[in-house]
Amino acid sequence: MCHFFNGCKRKNREKMKRKKLYIIRHGQTDLNKKGIVQGSGVDSSLNDLGRAQASAFYEKYKDFPFEKVYTSALKRTKETVLHFEEAGFVPQELPGLNEISWGVVEGKSPTPENKARYQALLQAWADGDLSQKYEGGESLQEVVDRQKVAIDHILAQEEECVLVAMHGRAMRILLGWWVNDTLIGMDQFSHSNLSLYEIDWESDKGPKIVRFDDRSHLEHL
Template structure:
């Protein structure tokens, strides 16, 4: 059985400003770096085999800072980069609602394209670690979309906010992915 601990990257300035990041390659702020370091404590006794990460620097830096104490193989996967949102990237929530009230952003990646990427990434992880425990550092829209793809998707409310540094868990049983827990945050500072 493959178990994936999914971590949302640490905080960025754009997170604080409510700006849509998407494929824009932002980096962690000081609080985000601290979240990443503290997040490694969640995993210290779990015997994980590897860390996979989105290739965007906010996720890679989160994984790298976590890995300073974990000392695991760190494997970048483009399949888990954040969904691209076209012209809406960099806009605040208010700007997006005013210009695109239906969230139909020009040049954004479709949900179907994103789901296809995520499926490919999950297959890669399951193939490499068919009986392993791994960490995956990725992004909010990727995690939300992934949770619509699991067998028990109904346990995750799509309106739920995912915390920077929050940990969720999915497992693969007989070729199907199941959500075990989502947005665990007890390990994070207040």
């Protein structure tokens, strides 16, 4: 149960209109290190640094009053919260939190051609052409549609303080449509492996970022 602790307040359950969401990106994988695209189609595990990042996050936040832990359906998010699971949490997988599908470039090395295609796609999105996507991949709207299902589920539950493990581009998309009400400019939401966004949500006001891309728990790594 949430109590007064770092902004997580205890409330009458019947009148609960607020939530705290601690949204993290998964720890590093070898493919992250090599710059190889993973997306939702490459289900890689954390590497040694990624596991150390997960341990560092757990040590910093193990006493936070989390009531529920959510992950995507991919191994790298589930491994990121493994210490919480070992401490007694039963994480819930929500496929709506999965990384965007990058289609034909998933698993590919960062060649000059692939980098140029990626930059062209980002520029199209920044210019407002949100329908652009890789062959076999997802559009931004398709990601938003499944994320809305996941977020609606989280907000409908009684827990007031939750940990959510997801992915870099998926985080940018989520913060874009949910917090800013637009996907244009979503790249302002910087991130790195195991960085944290803290979100206050009120049913009558919506979400607000209160901590932006926090990496302080990783300072000793």
